[in-house]
Amino acid sequence: MGRRERTYTPRVRTTRPLGSSLSANAPPAKPHPRPIAMDGLWYLPSPLAQRLHQKSALGQLTKDGGILLTVEEVMFSHWYRHVPLPDDDDWLGNQLDADPSILSRVIVMDVMRNGGELVVPVSHLKDRYQNLHPATWAVRWQRHESWKKHDGFSQIRFQRTHDVINWDELQHWVETVVSHGHRPELCVMDDELDLTVYMLSHESPVGDQRIPLDLDEEENLRLDSLLDQAVAIEGGHFISDDLKWMLPAFGIQHLSGRYLREEEYMFLAQEDHSDSLYQHLAGQRLLLRPGFKYSCKWRVYETEINTEHAPWLVQPVDMAAETWEGVCLSVRLAEGVNKRWLCAIPDEASWSFLSIRRSVGI
Known part of the structure; x- marks a missing residue:
């Protein structure tokens, strides 16, 4: 079978030849x-x-x-x-x-200054900004901002796709950048010397679902009775009587009953006494469903599953990709289905959620 005829023009990749100007302006009469x-x-x-x-x-x-x-x-x-x-x-x-890293810096400078943006290496800004994170390479101003008067829009760091990710260091970088009033921008360069730009931030997912804390005394007794009747099956528990179920965020209806995944059953039965990620997310009134179809641990809903699509895909840090190539693939998949990819990272006695999304217009 022959290939289908192409009906589009492939993007022309920049080759950046030496000795040739990429500017539309005419060169000066005197060099x-x-x-x-x-x-x-x-x-x-x-x-x-x-x-x-x-x-x-x-x-x-x-x-x-x-x-x-x-x-x-x-x-x-x-x-x-x-x-x-x-x-x-x-x-x-x-x-x-x-210095082989010069190649990355040259390409990042070219791409990030596209369209009139101003990008200044931090080596020129030591007197202006104090305590910048060592991973920050440059500060960027948007085209409408005066770089002399404005504090700057973002801080930039760059990575190669094969670089191993230190999630604790990355999270500290994001926190430090935000403390300066800037947005964290990450440039990832692939082996074609092509660049993809990502915006990083922290999010705090919160939902509106009913949880056990909302139950009255009678409902709590009914829940205990239903859980006692649950039959252990592979991967979870099955409750044959679903008519009196009062927590729609937990379990799924099947075979005229309700199937609870193991993590859901343990949470409802109060058998999970650890500060687990599931316990944290469920406690935030979020509805969690398996994210197998999206290569992550959970897809996470703010409200009822039949009301809207899940806005987040959550991946625990110990299950996240080790290199930027893997993370970029996860982010691309999430954005392809209109979701935001979050990496869940332990943070003292709680959890933080690092959002990584592609920048638009760069």
Whole structure:
């Protein structure tokens, strides 16, 4: 059987050639000067330096009015501001040989400055921001914000798809970024050198379901009686009489009775005395159903299952993927069915829920 005829044009991937401008603006009549090595960075003199710094937030000012650029800023200036590369036959190759992470920083700078956004490496901002997390690489301003007057929109870090995730460190990074009034943005680069940007945050899922605490004395007695009648079967318990069931968030109707998963039965029978994740979520009046179809532990509802779709897919941290490749696949699957992916992480005597979602428009 032949392949179906394509009716769309594949996306053209950026190749970023050296020596060629990616800017739509015409080059200057007089070529700009080449950057010169200085103090581990790359120096450009005024007046070009002043224009690049004031309008494009590029470089760190020097006493003589020049600026010092990082390698990624040199590359951005080369592609979009007609600045030639330093006078070295294989300048970029030599930089990559000294620090392979430069490749990621160059691509992140290019993508995150797309459409007029301003991105400044934290190495230029030490006097402006105190106690930034070591994982933060840069601060971003939105295109309508003045980078001199505004505190910034987000902090950026970058990872490769094969990087192993330290969930405690990641959570601490998110908390630190939020404490500065910024949004945490994560750039993940794949092996095609293509970038996907994610926004991270903490969420506190809460529902409106009835739980055992809401039952009166008579209902509690009825619940105890029903649980005593429950028959243990593989994976849970079955109650043959469903007509008097008063907690619709727990169990599912089947065979004219109600099937309770083991975690539900233990919670209702008060046999689970640990601070388990299920106990926490059920206590938040959420309705939980298995997330097998969505490659996670639970799909989680705020209200009745027949009223709306589950807004969250929750995965305990000990079941989450170990690398960014796996997490990105989970997030993509969740967003494909209009849900938010949450990683549940133990937090002292409770739980925190880290939300990872793709950014729109970057």
